[in-house]
Amino acid sequence: MNILAIETSCDDTCIAIINFSKNKHKVLSSIVSSQVELHRKYGGVYPALAKREHEKNLPLVLEKALKKAKYPKIDKVAVTIGPGLDPCLWAGVNFAKTLDCPIIPVNHIEGHLLVNNPKKFPAMALIVSGGHTQLILVKAIGKYKILGETRDDAAGECLDKVARILGLGYPGGEAIYKKAKLFKGKTTLSLPRPMINQKNYDFSFSGLKTSVLYSKVENKAEVCKEVQQAIIDVLIKKTIKAMKDYRIDTLILGGGVSANKELRKQFKKQVKNLIVPDPKFSTDNAVMIALAAYYKKPKKNIKPDANLRIC
Numbered sequence: 001m002n003i004l005a006i007e008t009s010c011d012d013t014c015i016a017i018i019n020f021s022k023n024k025h026k027v028l029s030s031i032v033s034s035q036v037e038l039h040r041k042y043g044g045v046y047p048a049l050a051k052r053e054h055e056k057n058l059p060l061v062l063e064k065a066l067k068k069a070k071y072p073k074i075d076k077v078a079v080t081i082g083p084g085l086d087p088c089l090w091a092g093v094n095f096a097k098t099l100d101c102p103i104i105p106v107n108h109i110e111g112h113l114l115v116n117n118p119k120k121f122p123a124m125a126l127i128v129s130g131g132h133t134q135l136i137l138v139k140a141i142g143k144y145k146i147l148g149e150t151r152d153d154a155a156g157e158c159l160d161k162v163a164r165i166l167g168l169g170y171p172g173g174e175a176i177y178k179k180a181k182l183f184k185g186k187t188t189l190s191l192p193r194p195m196i197n198q199k200n201y202d203f204s205f206s207g208l209k210t211s212v213l214y215s216k217v218e219n220k221a222e223v224c225k226e227v228q229q230a231i232i233d234v235l236i237k238k239t240i241k242a243m244k245d246y247r248i249d250t251l252i253l254g255g256g257v258s259a260n261k262e263l264r265k266q267f268k269k270q271v272k273n274l275i276v277p278d279p280k281f282s283t284d285n286a287v288m289i290a291l292a293a294y295y296k297k298p299k300k301n302i303k304p305d306a307n308l309r310i311c
């Protein structure tokens with residue numbers, strides 16, 4: 001069975017074709033058309049502009065994906081229906097409907113979770129990206145419980161805003177990681193670790209951004225190192241607490257921020273059974289949508305839901 005998957009929840013136009021056979025899969029093609037340069041001058045994604053670019057790029061990306069996969073027979077089409085930016089989601093869904101195949105609706109967060117191809121359950125999942133920061137108890141594929149999530153800014157959103165404050169450009173996560181590497185030794189700056197000692201599993205990062213805004217430290221590399229570490233400290237402590245409370249030893253890490261090398265390095269020191277995707281599959285891609293779709297059935301009358309929940 002060949003599934004063609006479409007992912008347009010934000011600013012990347014993604015199409016992948018995956019062959020599934022006897023519980024194994026092979027990526028026949030995976031094409032991502034980035035809009036980063038287009039949105040850089042805005043310091044973030046401009047939804048109406050992103051939708052227009054998706055509509056222009058989807059036919060081109062489809063042709064590239066089909067050509068790379070050597071034009072296989074497509075049995076089903078999978079498409080992200082949420083969460084994400086509403087105009088962008090509509091671009092993907094409307095395009096999927098033109099392909100004359102059964103359509104499988106997919107939750108974007110579940111895609112980030114299942115791109116890791118996890119096998120052992122129960123497990124804990126930390127999905128951390130520009131739009132989401134969630135701790136999810138994974139009882140089995142399709143059986144999830146959100147234990148905690150951000151109350152304001154997501155971790156990736158905080159990094160983008162801090163990068164904007166420091167004049168480092170967009171996207172912020174990569175810029176801050178590169179700048180932080182330039183600072184050697186311990187920082188003299190001490191930023192807050194929001195909600196780190198609270199007994200719940202929720203997160204909050206807007207206060208961290210505000211602290212940077214009023215910081216008097218002029219060394220940008222030092223600020224970046226401290227901001228990055230503050231976020232990592234909170235993510236690790238909350239996640240480890242949840243794993244201990246639920247007696248779980250397996251952690252699934254996903255989402256764009258999970259591509260951060262420092263974050264991965266520190267989690268590996270704390271968690272023995274850590275499941276992380278290839279960095280190219282941490283950020284938005286259509287392979288993850290196809291993998292999530294494999295466990296689902298096609299539906300009719302599909303509509304996007306920008307605020308779609310995983311449970």
